[in-house]
Amino acid sequence: xxxxxxxxxxxxxxxxxxxxxxxxEDYTDRFIGGKGINVKLLFDATAAKxxxxxxxxxxxxxxxxxxxxxxxxxxxxxxxxxSPVTRSLGYAGMGGYFSARMKTAGYDNIVVTGKAxxxxxxxxxxxxxxxxxxxxxxRHDTYETPEIIxxxxxxxxxxxxxxxxxxxxxxxxxxxxxPTGNSASRTGMGCVMxxxxxxxxxxxxxxGIIIACPEKFLKICNDLRNTLCHARPYEELHRxxxxxxxxxxxxxxxxxxxxxxxxxxxxxxxxxxxxYRVRTVGCITCPVACFQGCSVPEVGAGSMKCSPPGDLTxxxxxxxxxxxxxxxxxxxxxxxxxxxxxxSIAWLMKLHELGIxxxxxxxxxxxxxxxxxxxxxxxxxxxFREGFGAVIGQGLTEAARQIGRGAENYLFMAHGSxxxxxxxxxxxxxxxSAVSPVGGDSSxxxxxxxxxxxxxxxxxxxxxxxxxxxxxxxxxEKELGIRDAPxxxxxxxxxxxxxxxxxVSSVCNITGECIWLTGFMGLPVDIPDIAHALTLGFGKExxxxxxxxxxxxxxxxxxxxxxxxxxxxxDDTVSNRLRLHIQRKExxxxxxxxxxxxLETMKDDYYNLKGWDVTTGLITRVSLEKLxxxxxxxALAL
Amino acid sequence: xxxxxxxxxxxxxxxxxxEMVCSIHHWGESNMWKSAIRVLRKEIDGxxxxxxxxxxxxxxxxxxxxxxxxxxxxxxxGAVTFSKNDCIDCGACxxxxxxxxxxxxxxxxxxxxxxxxDGQPMxxxxxxxxxxxxxxxxxxKGAPGVRRLADILTQEKLWDYLPVRRVNK
Numbered sequence: 001x002x003x004x005x006x007x008x009x010x011x012x013x014x015x016x017x018x019x020x021x022x023x024x025e026d027y028t029d030r031f032i033g034g035k036g037i038n039v040k041l042l043f044d045a046t047a048a049k050x051x052x053x054x055x056x057x058x059x060x061x062x063x064x065x066x067x068x069x070x071x072x073x074x075x076x077x078x079x080x081x082x083s084p085v086t087r088s089l090g091y092a093g094m095g096g097y098f099s100a101r102m103k104t105a106g107y108d109n110i111v112v113t114g115k116a117x118x119x120x121x122x123x124x125x126x127x128x129x130x131x132x133x134x135x136x137x138x139r140h141d142t143y144e145t146p147e148i149i150x151x152x153x154x155x156x157x158x159x160x161x162x163x164x165x166x167x168x169x170x171x172x173x174x175x176x177x178x179p180t181g182n183s184a185s186r187t188g189m190g191c192v193m194x195x196x197x198x199x200x201x202x203x204x205x206x207x208g209i210i211i212a213c214p215e216k217f218l219k220i221c222n223d224l225r226n227t228l229c230h231a232r233p234y235e236e237l238h239r240x241x242x243x244x245x246x247x248x249x250x251x252x253x254x255x256x257x258x259x260x261x262x263x264x265x266x267x268x269x270x271x272x273x274x275x276y277r278v279r280t281v282g283c284i285t286c287p288v289a290c291f292q293g294c295s296v297p298e299v300g301a302g303s304m305k306c307s308p309p310g311d312l313t314x315x316x317x318x319x320x321x322x323x324x325x326x327x328x329x330x331x332x333x334x335x336x337x338x339x340x341x342x343x344s345i346a347w348l349m350k351l352h353e354l355g356i357x358x359x360x361x362x363x364x365x366x367x368x369x370x371x372x373x374x375x376x377x378x379x380x381x382x383x384f385r386e387g388f389g390a391v392i393g394q395g396l397t398e399a400a401r402q403i404g405r406g407a408e409n410y411l412f413m414a415h416g417s418x419x420x421x422x423x424x425x426x427x428x429x430x431x432x433s434a435v436s437p438v439g440g441d442s443s444x445x446x447x448x449x450x451x452x453x454x455x456x457x458x459x460x461x462x463x464x465x466x467x468x469x470x471x472x473x474x475x476x477e478k479e480l481g482i483r484d485a486p487x488x489x490x491x492x493x494x495x496x497x498x499x500x501x502x503x504v505s506s507v508c509n510i511t512g513e514c515i516w517l518t519g520f521m522g523l524p525v526d527i528p529d530i531a532h533a534l535t536l537g538f539g540k541e542x543x544x545x546x547x548x549x550x551x552x553x554x555x556x557x558x559x560x561x562x563x564x565x566x567x568x569x570x571d572d573t574v575s576n577r578l579r580l581h582i583q584r585k586e587x588x589x590x591x592x593x594x595x596x597x598x599l600e601t602m603k604d605d606y607y608n609l610k611g612w613d614v615t616t617g618l619i620t621r622v623s624l625e626k627l628x629x630x631x632x633x634x635a636l637a638l
Numbered sequence: 639x640x641x642x643x644x645x646x647x648x649x650x651x652x653x654x655x656x657e658m659v660c661s662i663h664h665w666g667e668s669n670m671w672k673s674a675i676r677v678l679r680k681e682i683d684g685x686x687x688x689x690x691x692x693x694x695x696x697x698x699x700x701x702x703x704x705x706x707x708x709x710x711x712x713x714x715x716g717a718v719t720f721s722k723n724d725c726i727d728c729g730a731c732x733x734x735x736x737x738x739x740x741x742x743x744x745x746x747x748x749x750x751x752x753x754x755x756d757g758q759p760m761x762x763x764x765x766x767x768x769x770x771x772x773x774x775x776x777x778x779k780g781a782p783g784v785r786r787l788a789d790i791l792t793q794e795k796l797w798d799y800l801p802v803r804r805v806n807k
Contacts, residue, residue: 069668070658070764097654097679104669143684157679157801179681208669214662222659222764229766238766281686282651285658287766289651293685301684332684 003212004065004537005033006103006205009041010129012122014196015055015114019129024108030628032534032547034064035078035091035509036554037109042080043561043632045111052084052188053170053195055115061201062109063099064512067284068209070221071533072228073517073525075099075283077161078509083187084172084195085340085395086416088562088571089437092175092189094161095283095514096182098203101159105205116197121162123153124203134199139165141333142177149202162200163190164335169385170194171393173340173418177332180281181291181303185337187417187438212539220536224529228287233522238280241290242306243269250310253422256453256592258584263370266319269309276325277304288516288523296322300329307420307442311342315421316349317370327379334383343418344392344399345378350410357403363387413575415439425574425581426453427494430594431602434572435498437558443505443515446497448472448486453592456488457584489591491598495605503527506551552610553627559612559619560632569617572603640716640775642695642783643675643752643759647790649769652679652688656761656770663760664753674752675761675770676741676801680794687794691739691801692761693718693752694783695775701731701740710751716775720751737787738800 005028008021027037042060050056059081066074077099083090102110105124112122119134136152137145146160160179167174167190174190177183184190193199211217228234236244246269254261273292278301282289295301299322308331312324331338345367351357352367359366363381365374365388381389391399396418400408412419417439423429428446433439455468472486476493480500485493507527508515511534517525527544534542562571582593594602607614611623621638624630657673665672675692699718702710709724710731731749732740741750752759754772762770775783791797 068658070655070662072655100654143682146681156799179684180686181684206669206671208661208665208667208672210667211662214666218659218662218760225655225764225766278685279648279687280651281688282653285653285655286651287653287655289653289767295685303684329684 001210001212003210003539004069004534005209006063006106006108006207008106008108010107010110010124012110012112012129012131013114014112014116014120014131014198017116017131019131021107030550030553032065032510032550033108034062034067034076034512035080035506036550038062038078038080039554039557039561041109041111043557043635045113046082048564050082052082052087052090052192055113055196057082057192057195058111058113059189059192059196060109060111061102063102064510066530066533066537067512068100068103069211069217069537070285071513072221072225073286073288073514074512075286076509076512076514077102077184079176079184079189081189081192082565083438084191085188086439088416088565088567089558090187090189090192091438092184092186093509094176094178094182094184095286096159096178096180097284098159098161098178099512100284101203101205103205103209104207105203106207110201112196112198115195119168119197119199121149121198121200121202123149123158124201125155125158126205126207134197137162137199138168141165142335143179143333145200146179146202149200153202155202155204158202158204160200160202162335163193164333166334166336166383167191167194168199169393171336171382171385172395173337173382175335175337177335180293181305181332182283183332185339186440188337190335211537213536217533217536220529220532224525225287227524228517231522231524234288237288237290237521240270240273241280241292241304243273243292243304243309246306246309250314250422252454253310253424254314256424256457257422257582258589261314261317263317263319264314267313267321269304272321272325273304283514286514286517290516294325296325299326300333302329302332308338308342310422311339311420312375315342315346316375318372318375319370320372323372323375327375330379330383336383339420340418341379341382343412343421344382344396345375346421347396347410347412348378349374351403351407354410356405356407361388361403410577411575412578412581413439414578415572415574419574419578423578423581424450424453425579425594426450426488426592427491427594427598427602428497430574430579430599431494431606432498433574433578434599435603435606437562443508443520444498444501445520446501447519448476448497449488449494452486453488456592457588491601491605494602495609498606499609502555503548503551506554507547510547510550510554549627553629555610556619556624556627556629557632560624560636563619564636569603569615572617573599640695640697641754641757641772642775643692643754643762644771644773644783645690645692645787646769646771647689649767650677650688650690651767652677652686653766655764655766656690659760659764663755670801671743672750674741674750678796678799678801680796680799687796689787689790689794689796690769691737691741691787693739694737694787695752696784697775700734700736704730704734706730715754715757717754718751719753720749725749735784737784737791739784739787741801
């Protein structure tokens with residue numbers, strides 16, 4: 001019995017218009033499910049040197065092992081391909097309802113290869129899988145497309161994910177979006193769909209997810225839901241999403257960065273939600289429901305969520321919440337990573353401030369900080385690849401090359417991907433941004449050294465600082481055996497902090513669990529809960545150790561994917577502007593921030609922990625064989 | 639006096655946990671098409687509207703009156719119940735329910751009636767949003783719960799999104 005599974009991998013070749021399936025079992029022992037299987041399918045299906053927008057690139061969709069069950073927060077859909085943004089591994093995840101429906105149709109993972117001659121969408125209804133002409137939906141946005149498709153296939157309960165005009169126009173930052181604001185935004189997965197002429201995937205399914213011990217499984221889900229709903233941060237997150245938290249945190253972030261902004265008090269997400277909230281909504285089986293559905297007359301509706309309110313206000317010095325909302329709705333409708341839009345505009349504003357560009361370079365838009373006309377105008381240009389927007393649409397690295405005049409020195413990038421401008425470059429975050437296979441990834445944020453960094457700027461002297469971080473050090477000693485790990489001034493233990501959170505993140509990705517419900521947001525779901533649920537679901541024991549092994553396999557195959565493209569230690573880096581973004585007094589910036597030497601020291605520790613070659617950062621045959629990944633070692637010719 | 643599951647859909651976040659726990663409890667699998675409660679979901683112009691639909695245990699049920707074979711009856715606790723053996727798949731119960739609260743599975747339109755889980759409904763216990771609650775049906779004349787749901791369906795233009803009739807037999 002295929003417990004907890006859809007049961008099959010669906011393969012769609014758009015060039016030859018062929019559809020096939022295979023059982024999932026070949027992958028489950030080593031990779032368990034979700035992103036674990038996804039990344040191996042991508043590694044196997046993508047031609048070794050296929051350019052991101054060529055038919056040889058594959059795009060893979062995966063639903064985690066617990067998705068489709070009532071395990072609280074198991075809702076994630078993982079999308080991976082070679083990225084047109086980083087030019088190496090791409091990855092974006094989204095919540096919503098699509099992933100669960102994929103499994104009830106019988107599929108845990110979907111691999112799409114090739115390129116359709118004309119625009120198409122895929123309609124999956126159990127065993128019936130059709131590649132259909134997308135003539136009716138092409139050029140429609142991600143709000144309209146699902147409804148048109150549902151009508152065309154006479155299936156009002158089908159779940160649909162789609163790309164908007166931005167993905168069709170191959171803007172590298174294009175996203176894949178659900179009709180309700182769930183967005184797989186990062187690394188240009190919508191652009192890859194566009195390059196395949198794949199407008200959307202619609203799915204419906206009639207099968208159930210079979211559970212080995214249903215009543216016991218139900219009980220632990222019920223108990224965990226209760227625990228969640230009584231956890232300290234729950235009420236705030238459920239009622240307000242991240243909005244009020246954000247209002248406080250943005251002040252703290254900018255304080256840590258040492259950047260002042262006089263108009264910051266005008267920006268209030270809480271007030272905006274109070275004024276315009278229609279309804280709190282969320283993803284399948286999630287008790288937190290962090291989305292605030294808002295509607296502003298004359299502008300439109302969308303979901304207020306964790307990103308990008310700070311990106312489109314503080315980071316652009318924009319105090320006008322209506323301009324923020326108009327920009328967000330445009331980004332959601334047309335399908336783009338709003339964080340990349342914010343980062344691009346902030347970069348242009350910096351270049352304008354320095355005199356590197358003028359309004360003449362940007363089609364007459366004066367890219368002054370906080371200029372609302374420039375924010376709306378440039379967003380439109382990027383979305384529709386018009387005028388100067390076409391320069392940005394190729395990606396910022398290429399845009400910097402075209403502008404020249406030293407513009408590349410002001411890019412704010414993590415491993416080739418535009419980072420968020422309120423990212424605090426303390427040591428763990430610089431390390432993670434550098435070694436992450438996909439660049440800036442907000443799912444790995446160790447809290448200990450961030451808490452210590454805050455204590456550092458708030459305490460008067462060394463003695464009071466050490467007293468303030470006593471508890472953090474106790475925790476680090478208990479969890480990692482490295483007492484100094486939280487101290488923001490030293491590189492000690494930083495790789496271990498990252499490694500610890502990478503395991504949690506990978507286990508969540510394998511099972512489809514949303515990272516928000518874990519310690520990431522101070523909520524109680526942890527790896528042992530997931531292992532327990534899998535044990536009852538499969539009817540055979542799944543241990544924390546076996547989950548950890550699967551997480552390490554996932555990370556190794558990700559690394560192998562990059563390695564096959566020729567990436568190594570020197571590519572594990574962030575732009576100097578990101579690394580040097582802390583603008584506090586010199587000694588504070590030095591203590592909290594991260595020098596090049598410190599980054600290299602932490603990378604040594606990190607590669608050592610992973611068992612990779614320290615000199616080159618390359619994965620080794622020995623480390624792959626330890627994880628039973630001999631086939632990956634063979635593919636890399638190690 | 640029977641009880642019913644009252645719905646305050648303003649609190650519904652659309653998470654469908656109720657559907658999943660109902661089907662696991664009754665059928666051992668997580669399958670919305672085998673759940674007695676179905677969450678209607680309308681996604682238009684960037685907003686979501688959700689409305690859980692579940693038998694409102696009418697005191698004078700239209701479905702029971704319309705059933706030609708007595709497949710629908712009341713059990714000792716007063717809950718409307720369904721006998722699969724007596725059902726001839728005519729669909730009359732589905733058509734007459736004023737609020738689309740008679741869900742079917744996909745294999746031969748077997749009706750999924752809410753049996754209130756013997757007084758401790760799983761969906762209510764697992765609803766984090768305070769959207770579902772068990773209430774006494776005090777109105778002896780008719781069907782206030784179902785009329786209320788029907789009004790919501792009309793007022794909020796939700797009729798086109800009923801999740802109960804996916805397969806046209």
